[in-house]
Amino acid sequence: MQTDEPGAVVVLGALFGARYPRLVPAATERGLTVLGVDTRTPGKERFDQARRSHPEHPLAGLAELVWIPGDRPEQVLDQVVRWSAGHRIRAVLAFGEDYVEAAAVVADCLGLPGPGLRAARVCRNKLLQRRYLADVSPRSRLLPADRRVEAATDWAHFPAVVKPVGREASSGVRRVADPAALRAALAGYDDTEPVLVEELVAGHEISVEALVQHGEVIFSAPTGKRTNESGGEFFVEMGHTAPDPELGPARTAAVLQVNREVLARLGFADGIAHAEYRITADGRPVLMEIAARAAGDSILELYHLATGAPMEEALLTVALGEPTSYPATRRYARQVYLPHPPGVLADVRADGLDAPVTWLAERWMWPPVQPRPADADASVQMVVAGRSVGAELTEIRQSGDRSTMFVIDAPSPAELDRLEARCVAAVTVEVRAELPTAVAA
Structure with a gap:
């Protein structure tokens, strides 16, 4: 094993890490080599091409990438062992949900910080969550x-x-x-x-993002959620607010306490957890599900805006086993996904907003957020069209059906709400009806 380098970090689900833009730069700034594993798909190949083509891409510092599906943990472990012949492996992180168990196996085998085998296994299976955590589950x-x-x-x-x-x-x-x-x-x-x-549990939905080190929660906060369940049968997330301004101090304390108990029951040792709860009318938190990985969508970016510090850097130091802290929130941030009618996407416009529309398919990277002082005016951080012109848009039944979103931040919930209303009025998702199928004569 080579020991003349600062070491290496292995990132599983590495290309999903494009949503976490500070992780790879934080590692390379320390002199660490970043080694990645991911599943080959057309979408992932486009991210791979983008990180190779654009030096400013958040994944440009990825030194090596191999294609191994997440449901083959033994192959992932074998690859990391081969890497260890030339690198001092110091940390392993899972960004893709399908790599959570593989990351836990690698960490356990190599003696690295990780959530633990029980936590990883239970967090990957909804039935096991219901059985292990029955006292807080529906x-x-x-x-x-x-x-x-x-x-x-x-x-x-x-x-x-x-x-x-x-x-x-x-x-x-x-x-x-x-x-x-x-x-x-x-x-x-x-x-x-x-x-x-x-x-079905009725109530306000939230997630809790928790950084854990040596079994102790070093940071946790509730993130408000919105779904499209009203009037329909699906539960797709359409918005997030960090921190949640609706809970109030008592209910915030209650859900954070329940979340600590959940993590303790799972034996969650080191890493980040993303748990989802419903808060009933009488204030009781009910667990919907929990993941042993960072949240999806732009939730980590929301906490970057809310605290002024990128959470990826704290996540990296936890994975390295170094003393870690993360600041309290001082501002509010929100991501909003816009609804759309079925049809073919013709255009997305953001008339009168400070942020232009970013078409994800043009460079396969999201715009970087720019944290502001706690009392600074509300700002539009980004407007992103996640689908290309000509894409078929359908009813939003799962996350991949969404098309357009924006991210904003503000010093207060009221100012956040006002800016959201302005963005909703300004952003237009133009959809044309599908051409009728030709009928044979």
Whole structure:
């Protein structure tokens, strides 16, 4: 093993790290070599090409990338062991949900900081979360793939939520109103896919982002959520606010305490956790799910704006086993995804806003955020079109169906709300109806 270098950091789901722009630069600034693993897909190949082509890309400092799917942890471990012949491996991080267990295996095998095998395994499986964390979870039942309809026959708690056990990003999650709707929803899943049915919990939805070191929570905060569930059957996240201005001190303290207890039950040792809760009318936090990785969308960027410090740098020092702290929030930040009608995307405009529209497909990187002093005026940080002109837009049933978003920050919730209203009025998602299918004569 070579020891004449500061060492190397292994990032699993590395190209997903384009959403976390300070991680790779923070590592390379320390002299660390960044080694990446990811799953080859057309989208990931475009990010790979972008990071090779643009020196300013947040992943430009990635020294090496290999393609290994996340569901092959033994191959991932073997690759990291091979890297260790030429590098002193000092840390491993998982950005993609599908690499959480592989990262835990690598950390456990090499004696590196990580969340722990139990935490990783439970956080990757919705059923295990319900069983390990039953005291803070809704009532639920597993519907095995080979007898889903039979197992659901006497389920009587409606409205209910149906969710595949192993998926992510709201994929396949549906609301059902009665037994007939439940049977119809079950018919839409793959024949080999186990499904969870659980009682619907009404209440304000949040996530909790928690940095943990040596089993102690060193930072946690509630992030307000919005979904498109009102009037529909899906639960796609359409907005995030950091920190959540709606909870109030008592409910914030309650949910952060429950989250600490959840992390302790999982034996969560080192890393970042992203847990989602519903807060009932009487203030009770109910766990929806928990992930042993950083949040998706732009939530880490929201905390960069809210605290003035990039969370990726704290996440890196935790992974390296170095003493870590992270500042309290001092400002409010929000990401908003805009709805769109079905059709073909024709244009996205942001008339009268300070930030231009960034078309993600042009450079495959998001604009960097610019943190401001705590009392500075509200600002528009970015407007991003995530789909290309000509893309078919459908009903938003999962995260990948969304098309356009903006990120803003402000010194107070009221100013944040006012700027959001101005952005919603200014940003136009122009969609043309699909051409009718030609009818043969």
